Amino acid sequence: MDTAKAIDHALMRRVQKDQYDAFEELVDRYKTRLVNVIYRMLNDQNEAEDLVQETFLRVWTHRQDYDFSYCLSTWIYTIALNLAKNELRKRRKFKFFSLLEMSEKGLELPDPKMGPSALGHMLEGAIGKLPSKYKEAFLLRDVEQLPYEEVAQILGVPLGTVKSRVNRARAVLKDELKPKLEQSRAMSQGSLVPVRAL
Amino acid sequence: MRCRKARWYLSARCDGTLSERQRRGLEAHLDSCEECRREGFFFSEIGSLATRLESHGTRPDFNLRMRAAIRRADEAAARPVTWPSRLATLVLRPALVAAGVVVLGLGGLGAWSMMRGGEVPQAGVNETSSAVNPRYGLSVRNGQLATQAGELIPVNGIDQETRRLQERYLEAGRLPRDYVMEAVRLGDSNNANLTPRYVLPTMSPDQVTKKVSY
Numbered sequence A: 001m002d003t004a005k006a007i008d009h010a011l012m013r014r015v016q017k018d019q020y021d022a023f024e025e026l027v028d029r030y031k032t033r034l035v036n037v038i039y040r041m042l043n044d045q046n047e048a049e050d051l052v053q054e055t056f057l058r059v060w061t062h063r064q065d066y067d068f069s070y071c072l073s074t075w076i077y078t079i080a081l082n083l084a085k086n087e088l089r090k091r092r093k094f095k096f097f098s099l100l101e102m103s104e105k106g107l108e109l110p111d112p113k114m115g116p117s118a119l120g121h122m123l124e125g126a127i128g129k130l131p132s133k134y135k136e137a138f139l140l141r142d143v144e145q146l147p148y149e150e151v152a153q154i155l156g157v158p159l160g161t162v163k164s165r166v167n168r169a170r171a172v173l174k175d176e177l178k179p180k181l182e183q184s185r186a187m188s189q190g191s192l193v194p195v196r197a198l
Numbered sequence B: 001m002r003c004r005k006a007r008w009y010l011s012a013r014c015d016g017t018l019s020e021r022q023r024r025g026l027e028a029h030l031d032s033c034e035e036c037r038r039e040g041f042f043f044s045e046i047g048s049l050a051t052r053l054e055s056h057g058t059r060p061d062f063n064l065r066m067r068a069a070i071r072r073a074d075e076a077a078a079r080p081v082t083w084p085s086r087l088a089t090l091v092l093r094p095a096l097v098a099a100g101v102v103v104l105g106l107g108g109l110g111a112w113s114m115m116r117g118g119e120v121p122q123a124g125v126n127e128t129s130s131a132v133n134p135r136y137g138l139s140v141r142n143g144q145l146a147t148q149a150g151e152l153i154p155v156n157g158i159d160q161e162t163r164r165l166q167e168r169y170l171e172a173g174r175l176p177r178d179y180v181m182e183a184v185r186l187g188d189s190n191n192a193n194l195t196p197r198y199v200l201p202t203m204s205p206d207q208v209t210k211k212v213s214y
Helices: A003-016 A020-042 A045-061 A072-094 A099-107 A116-129 A132-143 A148-155 A159-188 B003-015 B020-032 B034-051 B062-078 B083-115 B122-126 B160-172 B179-185 B205-213
Strands: B139-141 B144-146
Touching: A003 A020, A003 A072, A020 A045, A020 A072, A020 A116, A020 A132, A020 B062, A045 A072, A045 B062, A072 A132, A072 A148, A116 A132, A116 A159, A116 B034, A132 A148, A132 A159, A132 B034, A148 A159, A159 B003, A159 B034, B003 B020, B003 B034, B020 B034
Parallel strands: none
Antiparallel strands: B139 B144
């Protein structure tokens, strides 16, 4: 058993004995990771925080049901992603959209600099445009660095399907960012050949 | 190795899941293919950028709000279940659900009936001795219309009254049960062995007559 899993299980045993300080430690271990994933799924910081809070609330409420044969992270990510998917389903149904989000998008301008942060910003935008089944696989595997097996458990799909979705997501992102990446590559190689203007 | 296979391996190379043989084959291909080398650079850049994305984090009061939510949940769980709320759970809620199902079922049946063009329910016409039209004292016996005295009902063309009935149906958006009966009642006595089954809402009076006459 790896260290992270051992720590999680030790904390969860204490949580099952109603030790709230252990639960808070657990919250601190996972809250940022969960907010990042859910924020990228929903593109709404407040909603992401609310759903993460709801996730932890469910962990606390059902703490006695936790099965120690699974990773705690698998359980927590599964709850969080299910809540996020429900929220997305609701949004599709009622066609909610945020005016603030729209105005922010309207003001978004391409960064003229070619630094890694600009590329990261573009990657965020490209991830936002991915279909959700590719997005969740990519976020869990490449952003959160979870093993494929765990991603497959969280998403409830076969391992091969996860690999295929991650591969597809990477290919789409690569195509989306290709012009910027070309520039980045030319700069990293010190090329004197002028790159195509974007 | 062909470029197509190499491109598939490039993604797997990011995960470090290639076998030694696959890795050597890919490296050999990359040495000779500038296009795939560039693709490989893009894949590794995407992977590297993904691990360095900006963290969004939580607001400083997240843990406080979390604690408050947990306290509320614990209090709610500890609260004893009162009789009114138990009654609501055991009786009212199932009753509401059942009522909802009935309403939905009736609505669905109505919609289905409308979609099928206001078809007259076949059972109403063909059931033995159960489909009595109180207005004309009609009944159906073994698929045939008859008066209460047992006389078989004749059929003929459509007259003004039947047209009016059809208009009434069109206005109401549904087919009255006695529409066929009316059409039948207004006929002649040449066709005694009729078996009226249905009348479609889009039928002209002539078509109705023909259909009913079969």
